[in-house]
Amino acid sequence: TLRCFSNGKRTFEFDPDHETLLSDYYIYPEPNGGYINSVVDLGNNSYIIGGSTGGTPRGWLSKISYYGGFWHDIWTRIYSGIGDVKINSVAAKDNTIFFAGRGFDGSTTDGLIGSIDGTTGASNWITSIGGGGYDELSGIALKRNDINNENEIIAVGATTSGALLN
Numbered sequence: 453t454l455r456c457f458s459n460g461k462r463t464f465e466f467d468p469d470h471e472t473l474l475s476d477y478y479i480y481p482e483p484n485g486g487y488i489n490s491v492v493d494l495g496n497n498s499y500i501i502g503g504s505t506g507g508t509p510r511g512w513l514s515k516i517s518y519y520g521g522f523w524h525d526i527w528t529r530i531y532s533g534i535g536d537v538k539i540n541s542v543a544a545k546d547n548t549i550f551f552a553g554r555g556f557d558g559s560t561t562d563g564l565i566g567s568i569d570g571t572t573g574a575s576n577w578i579t580s581i582g583g584g585g586y587d588e589l590s591g592i593a594l595k596r597n598d599i600n601n602e603n604e605i606i607a608v609g610a611t612t613s614g615a616l617l618n
Contacts, residue, residue, distance in 0.1 A: 486503055486504060486505040486506050486512070487503045487504050487505075487506075488501055488502075488503040489502055489503045489504065489538070489539060489540050489541070489553075490502045490503070490539065490540065490541045490542040490551075491542070492542045492543060492544045492549070494515075494544060494570070496517070497517055497518040497519060498515065498516070498517040498518075498526070499515070499516055499517075500513060500514070500515050500542050500544060500549050500570070501513070501514045501515075501516065501542070502514075502539035502540075502541070502542040502551055502553075503539055504536075504537070504538040504539060504553075508535070508536050509536040509537060509538045510530050510531060510532040510536070510537055511530070511531035511532070511537040511538050511539035511551075511553055511555075511564075512528060512529065512530050512531065512539065513528070513529050513531075513539060513542065513549065513551060513568065513573070514526075514527070514528040514529075515527050515528075515570065515573065526573075527572065527573035528573070529568065529573045529575075531555075531564075531578075533555050533556065533557060535555075535556030535557065535558055535561075536554075536555075536556045537553065537554070537555045537556070537564065538553045538554050538555075538588075539551050539552075539553040540552055540553040540554070540588070540589060540590045540591070541553070541589070541590060541591045541592040542592070543592045543593055543594050544570065545594045545603060546570075547569065547570040547571055548567055548568070548569065548570060548576065549567065549568045549569075549570050550565070550566070550567050550592055550594065550605060551564075551565070551566055551567075551568070551592065552564065552565050552589035552590070552591065552592035552607050552609070553565075553588070553589060554587070554588035554589065555580055557580075560582060560583075560584060560585065560586070560587075560613075561582070561586045561587060561588060562580040562581060562582030562587050563580065563581040563582050563587045563588055563589040563607070563609050563611075564578070564579075564580055564581075564589065565578070565579060565580075565581060565589055565592070565605070565607055566578030566579065581607075582611070582613060583611075583613030583614060584613050585611065585612030585613030585614075586610070586611070586612045586613070587609065587610070587611045587612070587613055588609050588610050588611075589607045589608070589609035590608060590609045590610065591607065591608045591609070592605065592606070592607050592608075593605075593606045593607075594606070
């Protein structure tokens with residue numbers, strides 16, 4: 453079994469049965485560094501990794517795959533606004549990637565949630581959730597509704613405006 457984990461700037465593939473580091477990949481080579489906040493294993497040695505850059509944070513998502521003895525960057529998407537954007541959590545269902553975080557519009561910080569195509573990285577949709585205070589989404593999960601057989605998104609976070617309570 454292989455596991456992918458982060459030390460804040462690099463992601464590693466580790467074989468716990470043999471306690472060996474198999475490979476590593478530097479995700480976002482920016483002068484101010486960056487952070488890996490979430491990793492999703494897609495199978496077939498492919499991962500979606502989400503985080504933020506250093507300095508004024510810009511959120512980013514990358515799809516990487518390990519084949520031929522090397523890591524390959526399939527695509528990377530950067531999310532920025534007037535202020536900072538941060539990707540805190542990533543989830544995957546079939547070929548759709550969902551993410552949650554925060555975005556600052558110059559006056560307030562709102563929770564940020566979106567969906568992208570797992571093959572191309574193209575945006576399906578992105579929206580903010582918040583009020584006049586500080587709102588941030590820190591986690592995202594997917595659930596199948598047994599009553600109507602629809603997929604549901606569950607997001608958790610923090611709020612000072614009360615906007616994330618519903």
